[in-house]
Amino acid sequence: MKTNDLILQTVSKIILFVIILFSIHLFFAGHYHPGGGFVGGLMTSGAIVLLLLAFDIKTVGKILPVDYKKLIGIGLLFSVGTGLGALVVDLPFLTHVFGYVNLPILGKTSLHTAVLFDTGVFLLVIGVTMTIIQTIGESE
Amino acid sequence: MSNLLILPILIPLLTGISLIFFRKNIAANRGISLAGSLFTVAASVVLVDKVFHEGIQTLNVSNWEAPFGITLVSDTLSALLVLSTSIIAFACVLYSFWSIGEELERFYYYPVLQFLIVGVNGAFTTGDIFNLFVFFEVMLMSSYVLLVLGGTKIQLRESIKYILVNVISSALFVITVAYLYSVVGTLNMAHISVRISQIGQPGIITVIAVLFLIVFGIKGAIFPLYFWLPGSYYAPSAPVMALFGALLTKVGVYSIMRTYTLFFYHDTGYTFGLLQILAVLTIVAGIIGAVAYWDIKNIIIYNVIIAIGVIAFGVSVSTEESLSGSIFYLIHDMIIKAALFMLIGIMIKITGTSNLRKISGLLRNYPGLGWTFFIAALALAGIPPLSGFPGKLLIVRSGFASGDYWGAGIVLMSSLFVLFSVMKIFINGFWGPVRAYEHKEAPVKWLLISPVLLVTLAVMYGLGTEAVYPFISKAAETLTNPEIYINAVLKE
Secondary structure (H helix, E strand, O other): OOOOOHHHHHHHHHHHHHHHHHHHHHHHHOOOOOOOHHHHHHHHHHHHHHHHHHOOHHHHHHHOOOOHHHHHHHHHHHHHHHHHHHHHOOOOOOOOOEEEEEEOOOEEEEEEOHHHHHHHHHHHHHHHHHHHHHHHHHOO | OHHHHHHHHHHHHHHHHHHHOOOOOHHHHHHHHHHHHHHHHHHHHHHHHHHHHHOOEEEEHHHOOOOOOOEEEEOHHHHHHHHHHHHHHHHHHHHHOOOOOHHHHOOOHHHHHHHHHHHHHHHHHEOEHHHHHHHHHHHHHHHHHHHHOOOOHHHHHHHHHHHHHHHHHHHHHHHHHHHHHHHHOOOEHHHHHHHHHHHOOOHHHHHHHHHHHHHHHHHHOOHHHOOOHHHHHHOOOHHHHHHHHHHHHHHHHHHHHHHHHHOOOOOHHHHHHHHHHHHHHHHHHHHHHHHHOOEHHHHHHHHHHHHHHHHHHHHHHOOHHHHHHHHHHHHHHHHHHHHHHHHHHHHHHHHOOOEHHHOOOHHHHOHHHHHHHHHHHHHHHOOOOOOHHHHHHHHHHHHHHOOOHHHHHHHHHHHHHHHHHHHHHHHHHHOOOOOOOOOOOOOHHHHOHHHHHHHHHHHHHHHOHHHHHHHHHHHHHHHHOHHHHHHHHHOO
16 A cells, blocks of 8 residues: 655755744854754754655755765854954864854844854864765665 | 964964865865865975974964963974874874765765864874863764764774773863862962972872873773773774774873973872883783784774884883884874774775685785785884884884883883784785685775875884984973973963
């Protein structure tokens, strides 16, 4: 008998966006509240894992044509690059800067280079988690 | 530039990261990793020069003042070790071109090798005890991958043992750091030293010292904790074996050296006595293994254990002379062990076996290999004027001077057995009737470049003792006077 995953697939499609929004919220909340790159990344990969459960690896690969191993590299580049920025102005490695900027819509916002470092962590965590899950899923 | 001392960590890190993007392209992999290793060597040379002339270099990462942020500290000892590490990494990358095989080269071999160097250089440079743990993990995780890469049966089996042992010792490391933190309330090494001298090393600190000895003893293969090493180092291919044998255990010994001279120097009777007994037993255990085996890999592996014992004995005597002997021997041993593992790697490549009874007469067809091995063997045993001599001389002399006749005598005797074990390889493997082997077309000419480079370096290191000695004695001076280190970090 052919199983029908209609309910699972429909619910996943809706829930997916909620989870991703929550993970982005966690990511940006990191500086002032609990959260940050690690949890955010894990939560995002959780959303992708939900997709993998509802559909199969090939379909998800088509929806998100990302090479997760390269994502690891990009994440590392982000984090190390943030540190390297300090080298250019001859400050110790990983010295961060921050400031308040008036953005058009958001108004007065505090921007901090630590976010770039966290972006690296975020991408890296997604990359590592998804690589592990995909490799185990694909191997016979 | 204030960031100089982080470059030997950053350059391999960036090299490793950029190699992730060129997985299939072997030429790019080789080119980038070779260039990266060369830059690392250059940066370390500049670093050694700067540390020697301008004193200890410190870098407060993220610009946070010393006890509150992570401080990287490069004194002469760590700068010299970083330099040796970089040179060995360069030689191993070069050696891998003709030995590791294209299949593995395509499977992230070079990036993982670079990450291993990040871990080792970081562990030598850090001035924060928890950061040391993190760099240990960076190094160990890379070594897990390098050990298992290829996926043959023996590699899988030995990786399980190796990972199990190291996970346990890492957990113990965290627990030990937790104990230390709950007593002194800081993680910065210089600050820990200050706090310990304020409370004058009560009993609990001695307990922590012994726990550190157990943790670093597992990493560095000291007597009752060396059981994992012979099997694990037997499994991987030659360049990985050279990296492991030259670098990994030495990081453990360096950590013992650092913690025992910087933290636990107030009440030395028990801890240093224990270290001394263990060091001597390590030498004996290594000798028994090196003499017993007829397998060239095992003979060299047990020589690693002997060297660890000799260095640890020098640390346990803990005079300025013995410490400079230990440092001298440590650097010599890193270089010569890498060379020896590479040389026996070539022998195995030619003959297809590591069983010494099945090898003979290699000298007729491979004279270059034979004589390089001969010089490396003499250097290992410590025949003057080669590189093993001055270090061991200093250790033995200071051992006798401080009345540790038994220990110093065994260090002296160990040379004889080391010489016996490596000459056994030379006499049985290179002399005798010439045999026909299957893998005659092994690229011996190219493979010999790295070991010849390292052996030349070892010979020069021995001949140029006068030139090297100021660096070594300066390193030992920092170890015997922790105030130099503390003042450099905390800027008091």
